[in-house]
Amino acid sequence: MTPPARATPSTLTAHATPAPTATPRGGLLRHRDFRLLWAGQTASAVGSNVTAVALPLVAVTVLDASTFVVAVLTAAAWLPWLLVGLPAGAWVDRLPRRPVMIVCDLASALLFLSVPVAAAIGALTVTQLLVVALGAGLARVFFETADQVYLPVLLRREQVPEGNAKLQATQTASYVLGPGLAGVTAQLAGAVTALLLDALSFLFSAACLLRIRTVEPRPEHAGRSRSLRREIGEGLRFVARDPYLRVLTAFGAASNVGLVGYQAVLVVFLVREARLAPAPVGALVAAMSLGGIVGALLATTLGRRLGSARAMFLAAAFTGPPALLIPLAGPGEQLALPAIGGMLVSFGVAVGNVLKGSFRQTYTPHQLLGRVTVSMHMLNYGTIPLAAVLAGAVGSAYGADTAIAVMTGWLALTPAILLIGPLRQRRDLPVAPKLP
Numbered sequence: 001m002t003p004p005a006r007a008t009p010s011t012l013t014a015h016a017t018p019a020p021t022a023t024p025r026g027g028l029l030r031h032r033d034f035r036l037l038w039a040g041q042t043a044s045a046v047g048s049n050v051t052a053v054a055l056p057l058v059a060v061t062v063l064d065a066s067t068f069v070v071a072v073l074t075a076a077a078w079l080p081w082l083l084v085g086l087p088a089g090a091w092v093d094r095l096p097r098r099p100v101m102i103v104c105d106l107a108s109a110l111l112f113l114s115v116p117v118a119a120a121i122g123a124l125t126v127t128q129l130l131v132v133a134l135g136a137g138l139a140r141v142f143f144e145t146a147d148q149v150y151l152p153v154l155l156r157r158e159q160v161p162e163g164n165a166k167l168q169a170t171q172t173a174s175y176v177l178g179p180g181l182a183g184v185t186a187q188l189a190g191a192v193t194a195l196l197l198d199a200l201s202f203l204f205s206a207a208c209l210l211r212i213r214t215v216e217p218r219p220e221h222a223g224r225s226r227s228l229r230r231e232i233g234e235g236l237r238f239v240a241r242d243p244y245l246r247v248l249t250a251f252g253a254a255s256n257v258g259l260v261g262y263q264a265v266l267v268v269f270l271v272r273e274a275r276l277a278p279a280p281v282g283a284l285v286a287a288m289s290l291g292g293i294v295g296a297l298l299a300t301t302l303g304r305r306l307g308s309a310r311a312m313f314l315a316a317a318f319t320g321p322p323a324l325l326i327p328l329a330g331p332g333e334q335l336a337l338p339a340i341g342g343m344l345v346s347f348g349v350a351v352g353n354v355l356k357g358s359f360r361q362t363y364t365p366h367q368l369l370g371r372v373t374v375s376m377h378m379l380n381y382g383t384i385p386l387a388a389v390l391a392g393a394v395g396s397a398y399g400a401d402t403a404i405a406v407m408t409g410w411l412a413l414t415p416a417i418l419l420i421g422p423l424r425q426r427r428d429l430p431v432a433p434k435l436p
Contacts (some may be wrong), residue, residue: 049178071392183282235371288342
């Protein structure tokens with residue numbers, strides 16, 4: 001890596017967002033191109049959350065996989081953030097984003113379609129499931145990075161929070177609909193069949209993206225012969241030097257350890273220890289996500305009334321301590337405890353995601369946005385495969401209930417990270433980096 005260079009004023013001013021298509025009266029619901037992006041991402045999100053339950057169910061019910069193997073499946077889906085996250089951000093800043101997103105959708109559709117095909121001919125193995133999880137995770141790295149940079153192309157600066165709130169609301173709704181749909185489909189037609197829904201959802205998302213009319217400005221670095229290593233370093237240095245992005249990244253990384261750690265073994269716990277059938281498993285996972293819909297809908301209002309920085313603290317408070325209810329799950333009425341805990345956690349996660357995403361998109365210079373986004377995601381998501389493997393190891397050695405207790409206990413402590421740095425002294429997050 002090249003030695004850190006002093007940032008110039010041009011890299012520390014708010015980004016100049018390209019002029020998007022004007023929004024007609026009625027807000028973003030009347031914005032044709034945003035509606036297409038929104039519809040495609042909603043379908044894809046539902047499909048992905050079908051897979052979040054269906055893939056472990058395939059491993060457990062069809063291939064009789066162990067707790068550790070199921071956790072490794074989760075790790076494989078997130079491992080690409082560690083392997084290619086940083087160069088992906090630099091590449092996305094050089095490329096037109098919409099074609100990148102379309103290619104990722106088509107690749108994901110083919111990967112998930114391969115599972116029912118292999119099952120139909122009797123060739124399905126755990127190795128294939130791992131390859132599918134890894135490949136889909138790789139496509140997700142490029143898609144999510146391009147998507148974060150593409151939204152400010154479609155929308156004006158003041159519309160970005162509303163756009164993020166709508167996308168987060170349907171993303172969170174997919175956490176409810178997807179697992180429930182996966183459970184019912186698995187119960188009626190088998191877990192392998194449920195993966196067909198995800199393949200179809202990616203094809204629908206690609207079709208929606210193809211119909212968007214907004215002309216994307218040529219990326220600033222397109223066609224230039226610049227050092228990829230240097231461009232990666234610029235994004236990392238911007239995050240490392242900024243007191244707000246630095247703390248938000250650390251909090252995201254730490255909280256994801258707890259969130260994904262308990263989620264990686266939750267299906268195993270519910271099937272093998274709580275003795276639930278696939279349909280109730282899907283229903284419980286769906287119920288745990290209900291609070292996220294409310295959180296996404298209220299995020300911009302909370303940010304406006306409380307102040308965006310204070311609302312971030314509120315979101316963190318809901319994300320952490322309520323997770324302690326999840327290990328108290330038991331048969332019958334005791335299933336209400338993880339449902340309530342999950343609802344509160346998903347509420348906090350949704351509020352925090354909307355506020356953090358909108359802040360990053362409007363605060364970061366646009367020419368750095370892809371690299372800054374992926375630098376934060378690499379650290380946030382890079383902890384996920386480690387957390388999943390750790391949870392799987394603890395679950396294999398001491399039981400899934402112990403693994404969930406350890407991970408939720410860690411999650412409950414993570415909000416304290418936001419007390420580090422200047423965030424606690426502000427009502428609102430800044431609109432632009434401070435000049436040196």
